[in-house]
Amino acid sequence: MIMVIFISVWAFLMTTALLWGFYYEWPDYVHTNHGLPLTWATHTLSTITGPADRWEVNVINLLIDLVVWLSIAVAAVALLLYKLKE
Numbered sequence: 001m002i003m004v005i006f007i008s009v010w011a012f013l014m015t016t017a018l019l020w021g022f023y024y025e026w027p028d029y030v031h032t033n034h035g036l037p038l039t040w041a042t043h044t045l046s047t048i049t050g051p052a053d054r055w056e057v058n059v060i061n062l063l064i065d066l067v068v069w070l071s072i073a074v075a076a077v078a079l080l081l082y083k084l085k086e
Helices: 002-017 059-085
Strands: 021-026 029-035 041-047 052-057
Touching: 002 059
Parallel strands: none
Antiparallel strands: 021 029, 029 041, 041 052
């Protein structure tokens, strides 16, 4: 039961961390960055030349983010299984 709760909470945290946007409003560059720990997507809203609607996606950073989050989950599940057997 504890494993199901942990995996559910971890999946929610991972999804939130990957999709959460950090909004930056600089005078000549307004954009939103998505992803933790690495930024895998940038949505540009405005530049010095005027309004924009451009997405830049880095698939390698997304894969690295997924590997980091899923590796932590696997290690935590292994540790929980080890501790629960004792």
